[in-house]
Every structure is written in C-alpha cells, then in structure tokens.
Amino acid sequence: MSGNYGIAIDIGTSGIRAQALDIDSSEVISTTITLRHPFPGANVVDHLHFALKVGIKTTHDLLIEAINKVIRGLNIDTQNVKRVAVCGNPIQLSLFHNIEIRDLAYWGENAIERLKIEIPSRNATITNSKEIGLEVFEDALIFIPPAIRHEIGADALAMLYKTGVLDKEGIYLISDFGTNAEMALVIDGEVFTCSTAAGPAIEGQMIYKGRLASPGAICDLEDNDYEWKSIVLDNDLLITDGDTIDPSTGKIISKSKNNIEAIGITGTGVIAAFSLGIDDEIIVDSKIKTDDKKLHLQDDVYLAEEDIVNIGKSLGAFRAAHLTLAEEADILLDDIDAVYMAGASGFYVDPLKSLNIGQIPPSSREIYQVGNTSLDMAKDITLSPEFLDELQKIADQMRSNHIMLATSKTFEKIYSLELSIYEEGMPFWMYNKWLEKYGFQTMPSKELNPKIHRMFERDISDLGINGLNVVDIGLTLEAKFDGCTRCQTCIKNCPEDAITLEDDGRIILRTDKCAGLGCQKCVLTCPEKVFDYGKFLNLS
Known part of the structure; x- marks a missing residue:
C-alpha cells in the first residue's frame, strides 16, 4: 500500500458508512458503519425539524463529530488522507456542507420569499477538510456530488447512474429501500422521481426487537411446514443459518450447527416475517393469531402487533408511490421491464417476499439487487476526482419530472386506501374496487417466476483488507x-x-x-x- 489514502462516505438517513481506499492501487483497506444516525429521529423530516430547532451550525457540528468517529474507526493514518468524497440526500449533504436547508423544509415560492431564503447551489462542489472540520490532512480535498434538482439528491443520482438505466431503452423502476425511499421510473431515458416516507420500520427501527443490518441480526426467514428457520448476519455481514423455531409458541425445533446468536431483527427480516405470517395465516387483517399476540423467532426475538401495523404502513407507502409514479407517467405497472432494488435493505431482503407483500410491484418480471450505490459512487469519485465533472453534466442534462407526494392528490387517495388495509382490515379486493372508482389502474397479477439477479455477495461488495468495524457514535x-x-x-x-x-x-x-x-x-x-x-x- 502506498500510504496515500482516500475516504468514501455515505451519509444515509439511518446511519453512516465509510471506506478507506488506497488511491494509488484502488484497494479497499477497511469499512466502518454506524448502526444509527447521530440526529434524533428516523427520517429526513425528523432531521430537518431537529436542525431547524437547534440551528444549522449545531447540527453540522454534531454530524461532523460523528463522521470523525467513523473516520477514526477506519484505523488508518488520517494525516495521509488526501481525498474524501461524500454522498447522500440533499438534507444530509447540506448539513455536511453547512449550507442553507430551509428551502428543503418549506414548500412553495411564497414561503421562500416570505422567509427571505436564498436557495444555495447544490452543484458539484470541491472544498477542503479544514472548511468542513474533518480530522484528516488539513489540505485534503472534499468532493460533494451534485443534486439533480434541489430536492433530488446525489443519492438518487447514484442510484440512476450505477444501475445504468439512463442509457437503456425500456421502462425501469429503481428504488432505494430506506426510511426515505427514493424512487425513479425511467422510460427510455426520461426520469420520473419521487421520495416516500416509508418510515423507520423498513430498516428495523421503531420495532421492539429491531436493528439495522449488523452482526447478529435476523435478516431473513425460511418456512418449512410452518416451522421458521432464521437467517442471521455473521461478523462479516454474510448470511448464515440460525435456529428453527415454531413461530406460534417460540419452541426450538432445531439448533443451528454454528450456534450463532440472534440479537435483533432487520427490516428485511421483518419483511420476511410479514410475508411468511400472511402465507401461513398467522397474520390475518394485520392481527397476529397467536395466544400471546407475538410472532416468535430465535433467541427471544419477536414481532408484536404494533410492529405489524408499522411495517404495513411502510409497505403501503411503497405501493402507493409505485402507483402514483405509474399514473403520473401514464404507464401501467405491468409495462415495467425490470425492477432495481438499491440500498442495504433492498439488497438483503428476499425479493420474492417483497413481491409477495407489495414492496415491489407484483408484476415484476426481472429483479436486480444492486447494493449500496451511494457509497459505491462516493468510492468512484474518491479514486477518480474527474468523475465529479461527468456527474455534473449528467445532472444538468437529465430530463427529470419530480412528483411531490406530499402535495399529490393521487398519492393521498391511494395511501388512504393503504391505511384502510392495515388499520381497519379492508380486504384487498375492495382496495382494487376503490382504485377503479378513483379512475386509477388496479394492482396487476403476481408474477410467479421472476428472474432475480443478485449483483454482489453483500450490499457493500468489498469490505477491504482489514474488514468491517461497527462504530458506536454515542453523541x-x-x-x-x-x-x-x-x-x-x-x-x-x-x-x-x-x-x-x-x-x-x-x-x-x-x-x-x-x-x-x-x-x-x-x-x-x-x-x-x-x-x-x-x-x-x-x-x-
């Protein structure tokens, strides 16, 4: 190794991920992740609210303090860090850059004018570590990729660029499976985007036994005649077999050979439990039909009825967003040629279970699981800084139609139907009847044999020579x-x-x-x- 380092950072809504890189050999040296975000809350609205209450400067300092802990966790000589590239949504990158965020919090020209907000440029930016406050070599260059528009961030650009759909003919749906799920519908290069507040349950947060994807977390379940085997992440974030349990009682049917212990459940594990619970009729009309109203998993990990309602609302946000995008673009969901699932949750979830419960359109014929595109693009910029100019050109040229779901009457009507399913037990046939009544397309039939392409072994494809380090930010x-x-x-x-x-x-x-x-x-x-x-x- 040369000793000239670069660092790639992804600031997600639910945590921070970083990689140390040898910028001469392009090798990954180490990877560090946090299991939480340093700001209170579990979505971008919470983070915006917090920043507006305590002030941008305090929020920026808090974020940089957390990132410096992450950088120290990479275990490299930080004074040899020459470049840092950071990717994330517009709110996270604005707070990182310590620039105005109120234009992201208030909607409409009247509010912007009344509050005398000067909308900052969110084009590609090169600054330095001293300006930002990073504890690396003081003249290290910091690269911040562009937003497509002020509300469509670099993370969405990463999702579109890294999947290659911008250069393809056909119709493609790309989703980042996070708490603030960014989605893009690409039709022969024309892009329709939206962002739906799927909520923290989708990543295992605000769930009694939930946690982010990390060692010891149940990330999937396999059903064998009403007996569920846990699939658990090991210390290298690779999947391994856990115990087999009777989900109705918690009785252990068989222990795993490797004696791995489960300490919680990820959002993908919750999706799996939801899907299997419906198939096995343990979950009926959002109610758990066990004596103690719990779905039992390994090592006293369980799901309660409140968890089921929360994950149902998250799934409803996905399905309502898919339908809204299709209606706005004047296509049918059945017209989509392929679906791309990005982000850690989108990578580890079983796509068949996602399809089964509406997290991706039921008619999905071809499914690609592509992992963490945001961190991957930050890595590309770190190793090749000239790539930043290319990204700016793409952002400038992109024909983008952004749909604000918060003001969309289509989304409002469809999501109200979703809430009726998960809060009031409305049957699905009635859901489709109401869609027809509103003049919308109904949900298509479920594809029985979709083709699934898993692009890498884990969502971060290369953890590096020194492997993974999980950092407790504890701010x-x-x-x-x-x-x-x-x-x-x-x-x-x-x-x-x-x-x-x-x-x-x-x-x-x-x-x-x-x-x-x-x-x-x-x-x-x-x-x-x-x-x-x-x-x-x-x-x-």
Missing part, C-alpha cells in the same frame, strides 16, 4: 430548562432511554437513540411545558 446534547422541577417525567416516558438528568440540573440527550419528531414524548409529557429542543447545545 450527546445538553441543556438546562428554566422552570424544570427535575420530576424526571421526560426520562420515564422516553421509550428509547435517550435522556438522563445530571445532579446540576443538566438534561443530557443521546441523539442517536432519540426518536425525534415521531415521538416527542419528552416534550408532550413535561408537566411544566419547559422541555425545548431548541435549547440543546452540542457540548459533548
């Missing part, structure tokens, strides 16, 4: 609230154990554990109404 904010009586109501009501109280009255918030805007039990239950996110400062 904190602290504040004192005037009028706080130290009753500890906020602590007692925090479902994530993210809050502690110091003897001097300081409230300490563990940001990576905090559920953010989707929870706010600390704010809502404070009897004195003095708990305020805006008073937290990053003093860790």
Whole structure:
C-alpha cells in the first residue's frame, strides 16, 4: 500500500458508512458503519425539524463529530488522507456542507420569499477538510456530488447512474429501500422521481426487537411446514443459518450447527416475517393469531402487533408511490421491464417476499439487487476526482419530472386506501374496487417466476483488507430548562432511554437513540411545558 489514502462516505438517513481506499492501487483497506444516525429521529423530516430547532451550525457540528468517529474507526493514518468524497440526500449533504436547508423544509415560492431564503447551489462542489472540520490532512480535498434538482439528491443520482438505466431503452423502476425511499421510473431515458416516507420500520427501527443490518441480526426467514428457520448476519455481514423455531409458541425445533446468536431483527427480516405470517395465516387483517399476540423467532426475538401495523404502513407507502409514479407517467405497472432494488435493505431482503407483500410491484418480471450505490459512487469519485465533472453534466442534462407526494392528490387517495388495509382490515379486493372508482389502474397479477439477479455477495461488495468495524457514535446534547422541577417525567416516558438528568440540573440527550419528531414524548409529557429542543447545545 502506498500510504496515500482516500475516504468514501455515505451519509444515509439511518446511519453512516465509510471506506478507506488506497488511491494509488484502488484497494479497499477497511469499512466502518454506524448502526444509527447521530440526529434524533428516523427520517429526513425528523432531521430537518431537529436542525431547524437547534440551528444549522449545531447540527453540522454534531454530524461532523460523528463522521470523525467513523473516520477514526477506519484505523488508518488520517494525516495521509488526501481525498474524501461524500454522498447522500440533499438534507444530509447540506448539513455536511453547512449550507442553507430551509428551502428543503418549506414548500412553495411564497414561503421562500416570505422567509427571505436564498436557495444555495447544490452543484458539484470541491472544498477542503479544514472548511468542513474533518480530522484528516488539513489540505485534503472534499468532493460533494451534485443534486439533480434541489430536492433530488446525489443519492438518487447514484442510484440512476450505477444501475445504468439512463442509457437503456425500456421502462425501469429503481428504488432505494430506506426510511426515505427514493424512487425513479425511467422510460427510455426520461426520469420520473419521487421520495416516500416509508418510515423507520423498513430498516428495523421503531420495532421492539429491531436493528439495522449488523452482526447478529435476523435478516431473513425460511418456512418449512410452518416451522421458521432464521437467517442471521455473521461478523462479516454474510448470511448464515440460525435456529428453527415454531413461530406460534417460540419452541426450538432445531439448533443451528454454528450456534450463532440472534440479537435483533432487520427490516428485511421483518419483511420476511410479514410475508411468511400472511402465507401461513398467522397474520390475518394485520392481527397476529397467536395466544400471546407475538410472532416468535430465535433467541427471544419477536414481532408484536404494533410492529405489524408499522411495517404495513411502510409497505403501503411503497405501493402507493409505485402507483402514483405509474399514473403520473401514464404507464401501467405491468409495462415495467425490470425492477432495481438499491440500498442495504433492498439488497438483503428476499425479493420474492417483497413481491409477495407489495414492496415491489407484483408484476415484476426481472429483479436486480444492486447494493449500496451511494457509497459505491462516493468510492468512484474518491479514486477518480474527474468523475465529479461527468456527474455534473449528467445532472444538468437529465430530463427529470419530480412528483411531490406530499402535495399529490393521487398519492393521498391511494395511501388512504393503504391505511384502510392495515388499520381497519379492508380486504384487498375492495382496495382494487376503490382504485377503479378513483379512475386509477388496479394492482396487476403476481408474477410467479421472476428472474432475480443478485449483483454482489453483500450490499457493500468489498469490505477491504482489514474488514468491517461497527462504530458506536454515542453523541450527546445538553441543556438546562428554566422552570424544570427535575420530576424526571421526560426520562420515564422516553421509550428509547435517550435522556438522563445530571445532579446540576443538566438534561443530557443521546441523539442517536432519540426518536425525534415521531415521538416527542419528552416534550408532550413535561408537566411544566419547559422541555425545548431548541435549547440543546452540542457540548459533548
């Protein structure tokens, strides 16, 4: 190895991934991941809300502190780092770059004008480590790829570029399977995009026993006559057989030969349990038909009925987004030639189970699992900085039609039907009847023998010479609230154990554990109404 290093970073909504590279030999040296994001919450809306409350500077400092921990976890001489490339959605990259984000939070020209927001350029940018605050060689160059438009980020560009669909004839659907699921429908090079708030359940968060893809997590299940075998990720993030369990009772049918222990379940494992539960009629109308209302898996990992409802809402967001894209582009879902599944969740999930429960269109005839395209594109930029110019040209030339689902009447109507399925038990035949009544296409028949192409062995294809390191970012904010009586109501009501109280009255918030805007039990239950996110400062 030459000792001249580059670092590729993917800032995802649910965590950070990075790779150290030898920029002379192009070898991957090591890989580091976090299991959580440093900001409270589990989606981009939570992260935006948090940044607006505590300020862009504090949020930027918190993110950079987390990234510096990730960089240290790569175990290289950071003073020999000459280049860093960072990829992510517009919110994450704006906070990394420490630029205006309010244009991403407020919709419409009137709001932008009223708040006197100057929309920043999100073109390809080259800056330096000193400007950003990264703890590497002070003159190291930092490469930030362009957004297609201000709300369609570099992560979506990575998804489109790395799959090669922009240069193909035909109709293709590409989805990044994350909490803020970016989707693109490409029709002979014309791109229709949207982003749907699928929610944290899709990546194993806000699930009682859930966790992100990491060693010891159940990522899939196999059904053998109503007995379920767990498929577990090992220390190298490769799949291995776990125990076989009776899902109705938790009784162990057979132990695995390698004695691997399960410590939680990923979003892909939840998808598998949901699919098998429906097939085995253990889940009926979003209810679990077991004595204790739980689906039992290995080592006391289980799913509760609340988990089933949450994952149902996530799946509903996917299906409603697919239908909305197809309606806006004036095609039928049955016209799609191939489906591409990107991201860690999209890579590890069983595509047949995704097809079975609506995470991808049921008519999908050809399915490609392509892994982490965002990190892969950051790696390409790190090794070949001139690639940044090519990406800018692609972004400039792309004919893109972005559909804001938040204001789409089509999406609103379809997603209301999805909620009726998972919250009220509406049968699927009635769902299709309502689609017809609204003048929309109905869901196509399920493809029985789709062709599946798994492009790599794992979502990060090469972990490097020194392998994988999982980093606990464990960052904190602290504040004192005037009028706080130290009753500890906020602590007692925090479902994530993210809050502690110091003897001097300081409230300490563990940001990576905090559920953010989707929870706010600390704010809502404070009897004195003095708990305020805006008073937290990053003093860790």
